[in-house]
Amino acid sequence: MANLLLFIARSFFKLSSFSVLLLLLFSFSSFTSTEAYDPLDPNGNITIKWDIMSWTADGYVVNVLSSLITYDACIAENVIKFEQAVVTIYNFQQYRHIQAPGWTLGWKWAKKEVIWSMMGGQTTEQGDCSKFKGNIPHCCKKDPTVVDLLPGTPYNQQIANCCKGGVLNSWVQDPTTAASSFQVSVGQAGTTNKTVRVPRNFTLKAPGPGYTCGPAKIVKPSRFVTADKRRVTQALMTWNVTCTYSQFLAKKTPSCCVSLSSFYNETIVPCPQCACGCQNASQPGSCVDPKAPHIASLVPGTGKNNLAPLVQCTSHMCPVRIHWHVKLNYKEYWRVKVTIPNFNYNMNYTQWNLVVQHPNFNNLTQIFSFNYKSLTPYAAISKTHLCSMFFRDDTAMLWGVKFYNDLLSQAGPLGNVQSELLFRKDKETFTFEKGWAFPRRIYFNGDNCVMPPPDSYPWLPNASSHQLVSALGLLTTLVAAIAFLFEYA
Numbered sequence: 001m002a003n004l005l006l007f008i009a010r011s012f013f014k015l016s017s018f019s020v021l022l023l024l025l026f027s028f029s030s031f032t033s034t035e036a037y038d039p040l041d042p043n044g045n046i047t048i049k050w051d052i053m054s055w056t057a058d059g060y061v062v063n064v065l066s067s068l069i070t071y072d073a074c075i076a077e078n079v080i081k082f083e084q085a086v087v088t089i090y091n092f093q094q095y096r097h098i099q100a101p102g103w104t105l106g107w108k109w110a111k112k113e114v115i116w117s118m119m120g121g122q123t124t125e126q127g128d129c130s131k132f133k134g135n136i137p138h139c140c141k142k143d144p145t146v147v148d149l150l151p152g153t154p155y156n157q158q159i160a161n162c163c164k165g166g167v168l169n170s171w172v173q174d175p176t177t178a179a180s181s182f183q184v185s186v187g188q189a190g191t192t193n194k195t196v197r198v199p200r201n202f203t204l205k206a207p208g209p210g211y212t213c214g215p216a217k218i219v220k221p222s223r224f225v226t227a228d229k230r231r232v233t234q235a236l237m238t239w240n241v242t243c244t245y246s247q248f249l250a251k252k253t254p255s256c257c258v259s260l261s262s263f264y265n266e267t268i269v270p271c272p273q274c275a276c277g278c279q280n281a282s283q284p285g286s287c288v289d290p291k292a293p294h295i296a297s298l299v300p301g302t303g304k305n306n307l308a309p310l311v312q313c314t315s316h317m318c319p320v321r322i323h324w325h326v327k328l329n330y331k332e333y334w335r336v337k338v339t340i341p342n343f344n345y346n347m348n349y350t351q352w353n354l355v356v357q358h359p360n361f362n363n364l365t366q367i368f369s370f371n372y373k374s375l376t377p378y379a380a381i382s383k384t385h386l387c388s389m390f391f392r393d394d395t396a397m398l399w400g401v402k403f404y405n406d407l408l409s410q411a412g413p414l415g416n417v418q419s420e421l422l423f424r425k426d427k428e429t430f431t432f433e434k435g436w437a438f439p440r441r442i443y444f445n446g447d448n449c450v451m452p453p454p455d456s457y458p459w460l461p462n463a464s465s466h467q468l469v470s471a472l473g474l475l476t477t478l479v480a481a482i483a484f485l486f487e488y489a
Helices: 004-011 017-029 359-363 461-485
Strands: 045-057 059-061 082-090 104-108 114-119 122-123 145-148 179-187 201-205 211-212 218-219 222-224 232-234 239-243 256-262 267-268 319-327 334-342 353-357 366-367 368-376 395-400 416-425 441-444
Touching: 114 122, 122 179, 145 179, 145 441, 179 232, 201 239, 319 441, 359 366, 359 395, 359 416, 366 368
Parallel strands: 059 082, 256 319
Antiparallel strands: 045 059, 045 082, 045 239, 082 179, 104 145, 104 201, 114 179, 122 145, 211 239, 218 239, 222 232, 256 267, 319 334, 334 416, 353 395, 353 441, 366 416, 368 395
8 A cells, every 4th residue: 555655656746847737727727707706795696597498399498487488480381490598687686786778688609599589688680691581580690689678568579577678676676676588589409408508608788898797507407386386397407697797897987986074074075086087178078067058968868878977077077976964963863964966967877776884874763765774795694693793784775765766867956866864873882083973985886986085084173172272271370370479479
């Protein structure tokens, strides 16, 4: 046995440096990752799910819903071989949503598949289908790009969870509207689990860049319960694609900033200068002066969203500003007013939300005209008594009330929303000193906002003024005492 171990050791050390290098490169290649980590939502992602429900002459039917919508357009003199698929996009992110103009999903076929027809969605281009006669496919591109249909689509073109213009709510705001589906009939594909090839190179724009999608992974087949709950069916094959978000990929510059004020200090701390960019004097029209007489000709009509921001001319040049004002101080409570003005003329922010970090959110008593939910990324850990000392409930998600202020309109007289928060004081931690009353971090629609530097926060009247008064009083007393002694000496 000892001789065998010695032989293996000698054989290993005889490996050339080139062989070792190849071994290392191979091992590193197995750890490729496209995920972006969010500490406030560590499990947040968008999952694209495909379920194969039945095989056809040269393909399969993929479905992620409990009901399968059949397609009989291929019944003609020449039977077309096709596969049917319903693809569903699930938004499992707690506070990051997809707003208008909505998601765009793309992929690359592994073989020579074509899309015969679609319901609940459509490809943006048909591609070259000149080799087909009679029945022309919906799309012949090797790398199709799919978008959602708009609300108001005829019912015979809809399926469940479709036709919302690509808008997906966040999981916390409304999980019932956090999914979107479309059906696709595909031809020239495999007919068994062994011959089917999953698509590759998935891309997701929501609506712009920022998401990175991993490869499709075959998982355990999904199970579906019938409407009467008396029967369970199972997919023949299932695969998932997971997409994660990175703010660094989404935007070159920040998209929001924070300003601060308080009742105990006249100083209003503005957003940092050039927080989201600087005014470019050499390029007129890079921002809009709200007092300009021709502003109506520069600003698009309401309801028209454009990814390229057109902002008011400000010192910070941010599309959105969040203002945190410490408003009132009571014996056992204190009150904050939060205002969100929109400086972007090109965007109406639908289903907007804020994520705020502050140590007193564990004692939030009342909130006015906003919805609230506590976010505890490490809730399972913090439930233990020992860990509860380290993981405090200091993160809150705020969003508008439906049909009241869930729409942050484009820049203008109506382009702001506001609310007030009432906190109960914690005797162990509460203080107005050293900027404690201001948030540690704020996110708007999932993007980290630029905070002012801590040394600029509105502090209580500093101790130096009290020291100066005390020193002046001491000096006055000393002079009076000396005068008294000289008078009666």
